[in-house]
Amino acid sequence: MTRSIRLDAVLVQAVIAGALSFAHLHDLAAAAGQTGWKAWAYPISVDLLLVAAWRRLRADGPSRLAWCWFLIALVASLGANVATAGFLDLQHPPAWLRFGVAGWPALAFLGGTLLAHTPTPAPAGDRVPVPPAPAAPAPAPTPAPEPEPDPEPVTAAEPAPALPEAAPAVPPALVDHARKVAAEHRTRTGTAIDTATLRARLGIPEDLAGAIAAQLA
Numbered sequence: 363m364t365r366s367i368r369l370d371a372v373l374v375q376a377v378i379a380g381a382l383s384f385a386h387l388h389d390l391a392a393a394a395g396q397t398g399w400k401a402w403a404y405p406i407s408v409d410l411l412l413v414a415a416w417r418r419l420r421a422d423g424p425s426r427l428a429w430c431w432f433l434i435a436l437v438a439s440l441g442a443n444v445a446t447a448g449f450l451d452l453q454h455p456p457a458w459l460r461f462g463v464a465g466w467p468a469l470a471f472l473g474g475t476l477l478a479h480t481p482t483p484a485p486a487g488d489r490v491p492v493p494p495a496p497a498a499p500a501p502a503p504t505p506a507p508e509p510e511p512d513p514e515p516v517t518a519a520e521p522a523p524a525l526p527e528a529a530p531a532v533p534p535a536l537v538d539h540a541r542k543v544a545a546e547h548r549t550r551t552g553t554a555i556d557t558a559t560l561r562a563r564l565g566i567p568e569d570l571a572g573a574i575a576a577q578l579a
Contacts, residue, residue, distance in 0.1 A: 383439050384409065390442040393452035394463035404463065407470045408442075411435040414477050427480055431473040438466065532573050540564060540574045 387405030396404060415432035418425070446452065450459065543563050547555040555563075555578075561571035 380409070383443060386446045387439065387442045389446050389452070391463055393455050394460045396463060404466065407467065408435055408438045411470050411473050412439060414474060418477050427476060431477060434473065532570065532577065537574060537577055540578060544578050
């Protein structure tokens with residue numbers, strides 16, 4: 363599939379302007395004493411430096427280095443165009459013109475080397491962020507001392523319960539006799555003998571009578 367070639371007015375204008383500038387640079391170099399292939403090499407060197415600086419500006423953005431060498435190459439090209447318009451006597455070129463043309467190769471070589479080998483600073487968005495150094499761990503807080511518990515109030519000791527008095531020992535013979543008295547009282551009255559009656563009949567103390575009544579119940 364063939365692609366149609368369309369002439370662009372801007373492109374045609376650029377070719378014409380480039381050819382005229384190229385010829386003016388050649389004529390200026392020849393007038394300054396550079397003959398043969400050297401006169402043709404000068405315009406190539408100037409145009410290449412101009413293109414290299416412009417490409418650096420387009421690719422990497424504005425920078426002092428690219429703008430500096432772009433202006434140097436532009437002044438060299440523009441100066442040649444103006445000089446060949448009759449402002450200088452090219453049959454008898456001045457000494458400064460010979461000096462400038464003779465020193466141009468070293469200047470162009472320096473500019474081309476700097477444009478080709480100077481590193482481009484990375485854009486701010488492409489820079490790899492450096493992680494901050496880990497901060498030292500904060501010291502653990504010292505625990506506050508626990509409050510001492512309030513002393514429990516001292517209560518008065520409760521009095522010990524009184525021990526029950528030991529029951530008096532009852533002789534078995536007395537118990538047998540008390541049974542007989544109790545049986546006789548029940549037969550006569552029809553009721554159980556109480557402690558007071560048992561005490562009176564036996565003639566014994568009250569505590570002893572209670573102990574015997576408890577055994578007879």
